Amino acid sequence: MNYRHAFHAGNFADLVKHAALLQLLARLNREPGPLSVIDTHAGRGLYDLAGPEALKSGEAEAGIVRLMAAPDAPAEFAPLIAAMRKLNGAGPPRRYPGSPWLIAEALRPGESYLACELRPDEHAALHDRMKGKRGVRALLADGYEAAVAQTPASGRALILIDPPFERSDDYVRIVETLAAVRRRNRQAMALVWLPLKDLETFDGFLRDLEDAEPGPLLVAETRMRPLTDPLKMNGCALVLLDGPADMARVLGAICGWTAETLGQSGGARTYRL
Template sequence: MNYRHAFHAGNHCDVLKHAALCLILERLKAKDKPFAVLDTHAGRGLYELVSEAALKTAEHKGGVARVLADSAPPASLAPYIEAVARANPFGGLRWYPGSPMIVIEALRPGDSAKFCELNPEERAALETAVGSDGQVKIFDRDGYQAVRAFLPPIERRGLVLIDPPFEKPGEYLRLAEALAEGLKRWATGIFMIWRPVKDAPGWLGFLRAAEGISDTLNVELNIRGPVEGKLTGSGLYIVNPPFGLSASLTAALPWLAERLAIGPGAGWLLQERERAVVIREASGKA
């Protein structure tokens, strides 16, 4: 397990994933009922953008830094921009909040969150960053196994975020199995899967396996056309998306594609499916 998210924190992939995560949490908070979050691949929770690892790649400069540098971002990015600002109480952009930090900031009394992280160093850093209490639990546990062990949550509403590092072959197969298991246990839960735009056959295999799922949102953001060996785009596959998420993402994606573009072929895609039938599709080039 070599993957360290510190090299990538705040890049274009994080912008897409965390902007959507913030929007989902906003929708969950809109109701007065408790919700639960299971973050299967949590990472260290908080990233210092001036650390050696972050400075080596400086990927945040092409991601979150570009978003913050604009004076008129779309309103649907406000929850994301606020989450980043909360991690930097003295202003600037020294810290970048990972998914656990974003989730914890959204919890109200009665809500709960579970985080799984297998890398001991990352888990220790996560424990330091967010701590554990009755409401927040951190596990040294395989995230895919957690989908079987922890669902459904007693709150019966909430989100499962599955954000694997894609460093081993067969990740799409594990994702498809985990999603099927998760939905068997919790048919009404929101599931959000992050993926890199690469390995087209693996992705198509996943889509075939997920064909029977009834309510999904498939989103892609590409900062340029494909380049061998480079990660130029990422996607989100969301099951049971909350009401309004599709519209909010549609409002943000063209702006993000333009703002984060680094070359020809930049663009975005959003595909809404109900009972395996595409009911709305929108896309654009930057």
């Protein structure tokens, strides 16, 4: 695989994904009982926005930098903005937190987080970043397989699935993983991130997921531009399996602001399946 998230850290898709993740974790932390979190494609955990990859792509400038300077960002972005200020102080955005950093910071005593990464170099950086953090393990492994094997058979669990979509079978494996996880533990929830390139690919994935019947689904689409070029990432989508009821409103606010403020003739919609 050639994907390197360092080129894309802090882009519009990260804003959607991580703002939603923090809002979801905040709600789950209000509920009784420990939570187990499994991250199937964790990455390295922390990214240098002043590094050559980020500077070359310019995606952070069009994403997190604009969010941090925005006077009208909705309250649903407040936890992500707070995380950025914790990392960067009052200065300009220099570092961006990936999901491992955000999840590890949100864990309560007695909870666990398994961060899976298949690339040896990314895993080595992730392992160093997570070293010493309570309840956290970094695993060099196929995240889909680990999610099925490591999801506890009972109790609350959250599976985060965010692959680079370089493999042709990622859509199929997501469906298979969610179905297997739910057979193992009916309390398990999931948050899945996907690119929006063309509607047929995305709609086909949703049809396959509905046919697998893992449970109630909430879909949130962020369209940054019209879906006219299937070779471009024209937006992104989140699919939430069995999450809190008010996440529809939360995702609507996050996706709506991102599409309208950072996009070009974009739009957003949130719906249940």
